[in-house]
Amino acid sequence: MEKRFTFKDFFLFAFLTLLFVTLLLAMYMVDRQWQEMATMQRVMKEQAEDIRSLRGLVNGLDQRIRSGQVVGAAPASSEAEVLPAFRRAYAATQAPGFGRGDWLVNSFGTGLKTITPLVSSDAYAAEVQSYVQESLLTRDPESLEWLGMIARDWQVSEDGLSFTFELRDDVKFSDGEPLDADDVVFTFEFIQNPAIAAPRERAIYDKIDSVTATGPYEVVFRFKEPYFNSLALAGGMAIMPRHFYEPYLEKPETFNQSKGLLLGSGPYRLADPKGWTPDQGLVELQRNPRYWGLQPSFDRLLWKVIQNDAARLTTFRNGEIDAYGARPREYQTLLDDKKLMQRSQRFEYMSPTAGYSYIGWNQSRNGQPTRFADQRVRQAMTYLTDRQRIIDEIMLGYAEVAVSPFNPRSKQHNPELGPRQFNLDQAKQLLQEAGFEDRDGNGVLEGPDGKPFEFELVFFQDNEDTRRMVLFLKDLYARAGISLIPKPTEWSVMLDLINKRDFDAITLGWTSGVETDIYQIFHSKQVEAGGDNFVGYENQRLDQIIEQARSTVDETERMPLWQEAEQILYEDQPYTFLMRRESLVFIDDRIRNLEITNLGLNMGMVPVEIFVPGALHKYTQ
Numbered sequence: 001m002e003k004r005f006t007f008k009d010f011f012l013f014a015f016l017t018l019l020f021v022t023l024l025l026a027m028y029m030v031d032r033q034w035q036e037m038a039t040m041q042r043v044m045k046e047q048a049e050d051i052r053s054l055r056g057l058v059n060g061l062d063q064r065i066r067s068g069q070v071v072g073a074a075p076a077s078s079e080a081e082v083l084p085a086f087r088r089a090y091a092a093t094q095a096p097g098f099g100r101g102d103w104l105v106n107s108f109g110t111g112l113k114t115i116t117p118l119v120s121s122d123a124y125a126a127e128v129q130s131y132v133q134e135s136l137l138t139r140d141p142e143s144l145e146w147l148g149m150i151a152r153d154w155q156v157s158e159d160g161l162s163f164t165f166e167l168r169d170d171v172k173f174s175d176g177e178p179l180d181a182d183d184v185v186f187t188f189e190f191i192q193n194p195a196i197a198a199p200r201e202r203a204i205y206d207k208i209d210s211v212t213a214t215g216p217y218e219v220v221f222r223f224k225e226p227y228f229n230s231l232a233l234a235g236g237m238a239i240m241p242r243h244f245y246e247p248y249l250e251k252p253e254t255f256n257q258s259k260g261l262l263l264g265s266g267p268y269r270l271a272d273p274k275g276w277t278p279d280q281g282l283v284e285l286q287r288n289p290r291y292w293g294l295q296p297s298f299d300r301l302l303w304k305v306i307q308n309d310a311a312r313l314t315t316f317r318n319g320e321i322d323a324y325g326a327r328p329r330e331y332q333t334l335l336d337d338k339k340l341m342q343r344s345q346r347f348e349y350m351s352p353t354a355g356y357s358y359i360g361w362n363q364s365r366n367g368q369p370t371r372f373a374d375q376r377v378r379q380a381m382t383y384l385t386d387r388q389r390i391i392d393e394i395m396l397g398y399a400e401v402a403v404s405p406f407n408p409r410s411k412q413h414n415p416e417l418g419p420r421q422f423n424l425d426q427a428k429q430l431l432q433e434a435g436f437e438d439r440d441g442n443g444v445l446e447g448p449d450g451k452p453f454e455f456e457l458v459f460f461q462d463n464e465d466t467r468r469m470v471l472f473l474k475d476l477y478a479r480a481g482i483s484l485i486p487k488p489t490e491w492s493v494m495l496d497l498i499n500k501r502d503f504d505a506i507t508l509g510w511t512s513g514v515e516t517d518i519y520q521i522f523h524s525k526q527v528e529a530g531g532d533n534f535v536g537y538e539n540q541r542l543d544q545i546i547e548q549a550r551s552t553v554d555e556t557e558r559m560p561l562w563q564e565a566e567q568i569l570y571e572d573q574p575y576t577f578l579m580r581r582e583s584l585v586f587i588d589d590r591i592r593n594l595e596i597t598n599l600g601l602n603m604g605m606v607p608v609e610i611f612v613p614g615a616l617h618k619y620t621q
Helices: 007-066 084-093 123-132 181-192 199-204 230-235 242-249 252-256 309-317 328-335 338-342 375-384 387-394 424-433 464-478 491-500 540-550 555-572
Strands: 103-108 137-139 146-148 151-156 162-167 208-215 218-223 282-287 300-305 323-325 344-349 356-361 399-401 454-460 483-489 505-510 575-581 583-588
Touching: 084 146, 103 323, 123 282, 123 300, 137 230, 146 151, 146 230, 151 230, 162 181, 162 230, 181 199, 181 208, 181 218, 181 242, 218 230, 242 252, 309 323, 328 338, 328 583, 338 344, 356 375, 375 424, 375 464, 375 555, 375 575, 387 399, 387 464, 387 575, 454 464, 454 491, 464 483, 464 505, 483 491, 491 505, 540 555
Parallel strands: 103 300, 454 483, 454 505
Antiparallel strands: 137 146, 151 162, 162 218, 208 218, 282 300, 323 583, 344 583, 356 505, 356 575, 399 575
């Protein structure tokens, strides 16, 4: 007998559906309530700890007053009392219309795999960490001199091997625990622990022999030998709280695989220092209420992950992010957009510390040398890479050809060394000398082993300019009989390929600094797994020059060594150094006190110098 769907069945079905939806909503609300209760409990615990701390300070102050140690109240804050490291930020607080509050909202062009210190390896994670963790010293963005941060003062021994830092005694981590010399010692020892996945940092700090606490707030860095960048190395180490990270020494794999273990003493903090995950699609930092220094202007910092260029521009147009780095092809169009320009400021500049993009030629794969292990092949690839045309046609002139890892305006660069120009004939000759010929007349070169010269070029899939460059190079290389196979790749996958050394060639970029130490990238010791010499490049003479340069403190003696190292890299071409790009930046007009300094635009600097006038605030807690 056939069954029919009756009104009774309909109402029963509707009732069950409504009940199911109600249960889901109730579960969601209960979950939200639990989250809010957990947040409230954490806040109440922090407040209770702060009250206990204040009570102790008051009692101590009372005892000092009774004993005659305190004879009067401290004067009101003034510029004369502000630490040199905060003077620029303090000057901003005196500007007309200055106001604290509002949020600074930016974007990342790639999804972050992790923001855990040491484990992370990209510039985006480093940017987030710079607001959360602090170092002993910081660099003045104009004079470039070193200024005290966590360190009140420092001394250097006569032999230049020992650096003694006197720490502030009023610094706390964002969870309320005090920062002292023991945390500095722990940070170094944590990095040096081979169980911790920090090969890059171990390479950076390999010159340091020991870090010793000689008092609760005094620490000594002892170097193995003279090093030109000793003060920057010791003073720039981001301090990690022992009480937070030490438990992971018992389970290092948990730390190595973590996504969001981030705690420090800086002006901002994660709401949950253990709770960030990549699937959130953003990173949000809150103002640290316990910050020892000058409180920053913004209540929150927010970075949204927007991997598509067009989507990122649309988001900026809609006022949902505060800054947009324009691509050259759209730059002039945006300048002509009156509506956009009415609410935007623009900055067009070549950063003094601009990094460079490159193509890295992998010389060893699966334990076997590749075709790029031959210097002549790498030189040929650079001759085939018409970098000036890339700049003219894709970057529309908003870039310069990179000769080496050294900035052309740096003393490290030999001004007589110019970039190799595009030369098809020279490339073909070098390839022929290396044994590559078109043996079957099909237009593709074959190597000595008879295999065609084809390779995959890995690149970030969501960068449109890079995609256009790769397609341009594919046509150029084909003229020489080489088959380039474009391999657009997600960022997290690119990082995995780099760690496994599982690629033919890859195009990426490195950031730069005031003086670039190339040990981490080009020294043969960094070929080992986890090191940044992931193209497997080795040159014993270069190793010797790098080591000698790093150990030469006198600048007049050191610079010729860097120039000799540059000459070796110029001949070996482990990378085809592509270009240094100009920054073409649009920033929301409500952001004030923007300035281009000797370290670049001050928008991402700490201490925070920029602000939004109170009348222009658009976000609330």
